[in-house]
Amino acid sequence: MSDAVLDVQIVRRQVQADGIIVLELVAADGGALPRFEPGAHVDVLVGPDLVRQYSLCSDPARTDRYRLGILLDPASRGGSAAIHAGFREGDRIRIGVPRNNFPLAAGNATSVLLGGGIGITPLLAMAHHLDAAGRPFALHYCARSRGKAAFLEELAAAPYARHVTLHFDDEAAAQRLDPARDLPDPAGGAHLYICGPTGFMDWLIAAARTRGYPEDRIHREYFGAEVDLSGDAFEVVLAGSGRTVPVAAGQSIVAALKAVGVQVAVSCEEGVCGTCICTVLEGVPDHRDSYLTEEEHAANDQMALCCSRAKTPKLVLDL
Numbered sequence: 001m002s003d004a005v006l007d008v009q010i011v012r013r014q015v016q017a018d019g020i021i022v023l024e025l026v027a028a029d030g031g032a033l034p035r036f037e038p039g040a041h042v043d044v045l046v047g048p049d050l051v052r053q054y055s056l057c058s059d060p061a062r063t064d065r066y067r068l069g070i071l072l073d074p075a076s077r078g079g080s081a082a083i084h085a086g087f088r089e090g091d092r093i094r095i096g097v098p099r100n101n102f103p104l105a106a107g108n109a110t111s112v113l114l115g116g117g118i119g120i121t122p123l124l125a126m127a128h129h130l131d132a133a134g135r136p137f138a139l140h141y142c143a144r145s146r147g148k149a150a151f152l153e154e155l156a157a158a159p160y161a162r163h164v165t166l167h168f169d170d171e172a173a174a175q176r177l178d179p180a181r182d183l184p185d186p187a188g189g190a191h192l193y194i195c196g197p198t199g200f201m202d203w204l205i206a207a208a209r210t211r212g213y214p215e216d217r218i219h220r221e222y223f224g225a226e227v228d229l230s231g232d233a234f235e236v237v238l239a240g241s242g243r244t245v246p247v248a249a250g251q252s253i254v255a256a257l258k259a260v261g262v263q264v265a266v267s268c269e270e271g272v273c274g275t276c277i278c279t280v281l282e283g284v285p286d287h288r289d290s291y292l293t294e295e296e297h298a299a300n301d302q303m304a305l306c307c308s309r310a311k312t313p314k315l316v317l318d319l
Helices: 079-086 117-133 152-157 198-211 253-259 294-299
Strands: 005-017 020-027 041-047 050-055 066-071 092-096 111-116 137-143 164-168 191-196 218-222 234-238 243-247 277-282 302-304 314-317
Touching (some): 020 079, 041 079, 111 117, 111 198, 117 191, 191 198
Parallel strands (some): 111 191, 137 164
């Protein structure tokens, strides 16, 4: 979590769908909250040494409150489960200032917003902004069923409702998302913004590439990913002190460093948020994150310490 912290109060907690709550936050001192750009997220201090990131789904033009949509993850490692069980109206909590790893591109090209499940949250802020700016866009919201989909009432009442198309897995096949039909011709210059579960994201990214979309017009934000820590043991050397730290098979670099008293800032611990990205001075990383681009992976000069490993017996890190 960054040093810049906001004290906020939960003024409303609403169950929006099966397993999804929406929290409305205001500044604890009654003042204005920092402005944020559409696509931004905040770190939420859930408990001691437990920080999780959640996208802001409110209108970026408003500074009186933030909104967070939070899914109770069946595989929760403590974050969403603790929030669902313990965060109540009236509680004061601490969050980081907004940060944006998923910004809208500049210009007036058509934006196609593609959300799967709770991945709709950053796209709501984008839709508010694009509509207010008069920029062309379409919002496609995919969910397993209507009962699993949050924000349906407000989407129907939104000033941009005409731009919204809903897709449900358990309803008629004709209304399900079809990339061949629903993605515009890439020759028109459209940008795609994709957010949701890993399988949904990988499917749409592959479909976009097949349609001919260039990589710089396929924008993505993963909400979670399976962490694979398999592989042989290796060593990391901390360039600042020269200290060598062994990393065991099945152990993350972050865990190995923590075991010897070296703290690394982490948030998602799944390789999707970029908090733990570190410069690599020597050695070849085994990249297992979903945050860095393919080009950044190929450069091998940085890595996500929470999930990635090593292809060489030793890595020298800028720590």
